[in-house]
Amino acid sequence: xxxxxxxxxxxxxxxxxxxxxxxxxxxxxxxxxxxxxxxxxxxxxxxxxxxxxxxxxxxxxxxxxxxxxxxxxxxxxxxxxxxxxxxxxxxxxxxxxxxxxxxxxxxxxxxxxxxxxxxxxxxxxxxxxxxxxxxxxxxxxxxxxxxxxxxxxxxxxxxxxxxxxxxxxxxxxxxxxxxxxxxxxxxxxxxxxxxxxxxxxxxxxxxxxxxxxxxxxxxxxxxxxxxxxxxxxxxxxxxxxxxxxxxxxxxxxxxxxxxxxxxxxxxxxxxxxxxxxxxxxxxxxxxxxxx
Amino acid sequence: xxxxxxxxxxxxxxxxxxxxxxxxxxxxxxxxxxxxxxxxxxxxxxxxxxxxxxxxxxxxxxxxxxxxxxxxxxxxxxxxxxxxxxxxxxxxxxxxxxxxxxxxxxxxxxxxxxxxxxxxxxxxxxxxxxxxxxxxxxxxxxxxxxxxxxxxxxxxxxxxxxxx
Numbered sequence: 001x002x003x004x005x006x007x008x009x010x011x012x013x014x015x016x017x018x019x020x021x022x023x024x025x026x027x028x029x030x031x032x033x034x035x036x037x038x039x040x041x042x043x044x045x046x047x048x049x050x051x052x053x054x055x056x057x058x059x060x061x062x063x064x065x066x067x068x069x070x071x072x073x074x075x076x077x078x079x080x081x082x083x084x085x086x087x088x089x090x091x092x093x094x095x096x097x098x099x100x101x102x103x104x105x106x107x108x109x110x111x112x113x114x115x116x117x118x119x120x121x122x123x124x125x126x127x128x129x130x131x132x133x134x135x136x137x138x139x140x141x142x143x144x145x146x147x148x149x150x151x152x153x154x155x156x157x158x159x160x161x162x163x164x165x166x167x168x169x170x171x172x173x174x175x176x177x178x179x180x181x182x183x184x185x186x187x188x189x190x191x192x193x194x195x196x197x198x199x200x201x202x203x204x205x206x207x208x209x210x211x212x213x214x215x216x217x218x219x220x221x222x223x224x225x226x227x228x229x230x231x232x233x234x235x236x237x238x239x240x241x242x243x244x245x246x247x248x249x250x251x252x253x254x255x256x257x258x259x260x261x262x263x264x265x266x267x268x269x270x271x272x273x274x275x276x277x278x279x280x281x282x283x284x285x286x287x288x289x290x291x
Numbered sequence: 292x293x294x295x296x297x298x299x300x301x302x303x304x305x306x307x308x309x310x311x312x313x314x315x316x317x318x319x320x321x322x323x324x325x326x327x328x329x330x331x332x333x334x335x336x337x338x339x340x341x342x343x344x345x346x347x348x349x350x351x352x353x354x355x356x357x358x359x360x361x362x363x364x365x366x367x368x369x370x371x372x373x374x375x376x377x378x379x380x381x382x383x384x385x386x387x388x389x390x391x392x393x394x395x396x397x398x399x400x401x402x403x404x405x406x407x408x409x410x411x412x413x414x415x416x417x418x419x420x421x422x423x424x425x426x427x428x429x430x431x432x433x434x435x436x437x438x439x440x441x442x443x444x445x446x447x448x449x450x451x452x453x454x455x
Contacts (some may be wrong), residue, residue: 030441034341165347173354174339174446178436180388181446182337182356233350239359241386290436290445 022048023155024141031288032176034161035122035131040105042158044091046141047099049150054143057101058089061139063125064154071124071137077112082146086111091141101141121160132163167233169193170262170283178290179242179257185210186235187228187264187280199278203266208238210245215258221246225265236264242287259286322403325425327374330452332387333357335365338447340435360386370452378408390415406432420449428454 025045033040044059046052060082062069070080073088088109091101105124108117118124122131138157142149150156161175169191173184185208192200207225214220223246228236243254264280335356342352358364367383378395380387393410397403403422408415420431429451436446 030438030443032438161341163345165342165345165351173351174337175341176445178446181436182359182386184354184359231350239356241360244363244386288445289439291439 024049042103044101050148051141063134063137179287184239188235197278199268206236206266209263211261212257213259329371329455332368334451336449340444
């Protein structure tokens with residue numbers, strides 16, 4: 001009985017800790033941006049996060065693969081330092097919304113004694129002349145002294161649309177698509193990720209299973225093992241029109257579909273001649289709102 | 292006499308410099324009767340507008356969707372514009388997303404740039420490609436998908452049709 005009580009306390013404590021350290025919600029406008037997109041607005045909702053109730057909330061952001069990685073708003077000169085974040089990184093309040101903060105571009109600040117205007121994400125990370133270098137950035141929200149912070153490790157991140165075409169393990173065409181458009185998903189096994197089952201490299205008969213989901217992640221319908229075609233670029237492709245993917249359950253329709261998940265599968269023959277099915281990870285993308 | 296000659300010379304120069312009247316260049320083209328008839332879809336393409344603006348390679352910019360669904364080819368689609376202003380469209384097995392019947396009109400009779408299809412309260416406007424090709428029995432229709440919050444064109448669809 002004592003063990004059971006202790007176990008319950010531990011579980012409740014861990015759930016409680018997790019709830020206190022929830023990642024902030026955020027909205028990027030326009031919904032899809034590249035490194036050079038201007039007039040970008042990011043609204044953060046800190047409800048339930050570690051910085052809820054903090055008056056002055058700062059953003060600490062870093063660009064994947066950059067050196068230095070930190071956003072220029074985070075430090076005034078020299079090198080970025082967690083212990084002395086610049087006042088430029090303080091997010092603006094949203095009138096009438098105590099749990100919301102906003103970061104709006106263009107943003108004009110004084111940096112190292114000079115007035116600087118950041119017009120886009122590339123300029124925010126100091127790569128305005130080489131914008132192709134930034135493809136994704138992560139961020140956390142924190143108090144000025146850093147004693148309170150939301151989760152790091154890319155728990156909250158923004159992926160930018162590519163400025164140049166780069167072959168990738170998975171992509172869709174069009175890159176951003178609504179649920180009323182024809183979608184083609186591509187898998188490039190020549191770029192198989194190290195975390196994947198390496199047997200996929202020798203797999204044949206590649207097929208795709210596609211699921212349509214609601215905003216909260218509930219699966220509406222799944223179509224299993226659709227045939228793929230092999231393209232001149234060495235990719236496996238599957239095309240579909242979400243509305244025609246299958247029969248929608250009663251009470252649901254294409255208007256309920258917000259996300260899509262795909263898993264590719266291939267057959268690998270073992271020494272005895274029996275076929276083994278190997279799967280990729282689940283790829284997920286969100287549908288856009290187009291008119 | 293010298294004065295008369297001078298006046299004559301000036302008058303000659305003034306009248307010589309007046310612009311000629313522009314002669315008529317032919318009747319205005321009435322495109323409506325030229326569009327009347329049945330048009331069959333021969334090609335259906337999808338373009339990623341962002342990829343196009345960034346100069347991505349062709350395979351990452353435009354995709355030919357004509358036969359992308361083997362059992363539902365877009366070539367099954369045809370549309371008939373009747374001279375009385377009505378239209379009927381036959382989707383066949385294709386997944387074409389177009390009104391199937393109603394009325395059609397040009398957005399501008401003299402300089403049309405779009406065909407407006409109407410069925411009750413539903414309206415579908417499809418842009419026209421080059422009208423010069425209509426004379427030789429070719430028609431290009433275009434549609435665009437725009438981002439709701441910015442109005443930016445994100446996806447373009449192009450339908451190439453030939454007349455029966």
